[in-house]
Amino acid sequence: MVEKFELGDIVEMKKQHxxxxxxxxxxxxxxxxxxxxxxxxxxxxxxxxxxxxGAKKIIQIQEN
Structure with missing residues (x-):
């Protein structure tokens, strides 16, 4: 479960597309x-x- 996320972040979902x-x-x-x-x-x-x-984890955080 991902609680904090922002625009541009790349997340890994539990289920695949x-x-x-x-x-x-x-x-x-x-x-x-x-x-x-x-x-x-x-x-x-x-x-x-x-x-x-459904979000498993944040892989990459968008940097400003």
Whole structure:
């Protein structure tokens, strides 16, 4: 479970995308979280609660 995350962070999800990739980049936060698959570059929008439960860990933190 990931509690703190910001735009640009790369997270590993518990379940993989149909393309086989588990890493996603956060491109929007709010009540919903929009993530982009790093394998096929598709965009997925999840409710924040579902994203927090499904995120395994932060792989790379976006630096300013």
């Amino acid at each position: 149909p393309c086989g990739e588990k890493r996603f980049k956060i491109i929007r936060t709010g009540a919903d979280v929009k993530i982009k698959c790093l394998g096929c570059e598709r965009i997925i929008m999840l409710p924040r609660s579902k994203f927090v439960k």
